[in-house]
Amino acid sequence: MSHIKSSNTKVETAFLKHLSSLLYPKGYRYRKHYSRLPGKPDIVFVKQKLAIFLDGDFWHGYNLKKLGKSVPKKYWLPKIEKNMQRDKKVNSTLRKNGWAVLRFWEHQIKKDPHKAIKKIETTLVKK
DSSP, rough: TTOOOSSSSSHHHHHHHHHHHGGGTTTTOOOSSTSSSSTTOOEETTTEEEEEEOOOTTTTTHHHHHTTTOOOTTTHHHHHHHHHHHHHHHHHHHHHOOEEEEEEHHHHHHHOHHHHHHHHHHHHHOO
16 A cells, blocks of 8 residues: 555646646646645645645545445445545535635546636636
């Protein structure tokens, strides 16, 4: 498990290149892996109070019921369920403190990064 990256993954790096090329010219600036907030969001627009998480499908429980049939239940299911509970708590805490929170699944970003960027841009404009 120590070899599994939690930051600067291939998906994240590719997504940030797209995000930067589209939003930097518009004047938006972000921070990566912002440790001053609960959950250490992957991307944070500090001025606009927007926290973005790029969640791995396996680690954050996408299709957990389907996945549960194929993984060793004693270890992985409790771990993934704990991650899901932590995600909910982090979302709640951030929202209570006035932050907007967006979460994107890994497969969504791989399939259509521009759709995710459009949602981010729409949220930024509203802020």
